[in-house]
Amino acid sequence: MVKVFIYPTTSLILSDLVARFGHTPLSAAIEIRERIQTPGLESPPLQITPEEPKVGLRWAAVEVPSGVRGRMSLYGPMVDQAEAAIIVNDADFSFGCMGCARTNELIKYLLHKKGIPILDLNYPRTEDEGEEFVAAIRKFLEGLGGSP
């Protein structure tokens, strides 16, 4: 079972397909859940504290806006854990909490720089594209090995 970074990290389609074909999707919900279930000081809505932009310094320089660094404290550990990635490029601009274009660019850059297997796709707009989309993801995930 391989840990697969999914982009967008809140994607229902990717999360489901990765789990369906026997691997572990790395989605934002798991990082959020960890914060929501940790006692501390009240910091709604996501329990993101002033400490997070400091943690984010591991992936982004100090002159990078704190919003990017705060987000990287969520996504950075996921990038570190990732053994493969599936990136869907044409998500709606309002997609989930992937609302920061600079963070998204940094995530894609870090994934490519890591040298792990990456599948780059667009969303399927027709049923024929849907078949090719699912077949490509299945082939990619089967090629990663690891017993499901």
Next chain:
Amino acid sequence: MTGYTPRYVGSVTKYVFVDSPDMTPSDLAIRAYELSQGVMIKETCFGLMITGKVEDVNLIIEQIRALDPIHIFVKDRGFPPGDARRCRANLGGARPGFFGHEFEISLIKNISSGLARLRDRPPGKEPLPPAPGTGKKLDAARLKKIIESKES
């Protein structure tokens, strides 16, 4: 600053989406209630939210997914159901994350169709998925013509 005491520590919450011609969220909820043993199940307009210990939640999901495998989709959720920080009853307007789900649900029929066709797909056939950069962009000369036609 006030202290924060989390609820449902150690639990997982998963969304179950159903987009099927043969099954409604209500059918799914009835089946899930039958299977649930101390697991919290919330019926929603799109499917269910299931909260409990990871092994119990996975067991229920495995059994309800078998009812209609190509039309039931599952993903993790960070918050438990009804959490005041996420529930639209407290916030007004769409729930945060709704637009992402709305966007993907509009495309999910293509995924269901792809999963159905996958069974009959020849084993060696090379997939040709929609890839970035293959979309045709508007030609500059054509754009110029459009501008001129609007100006005259």
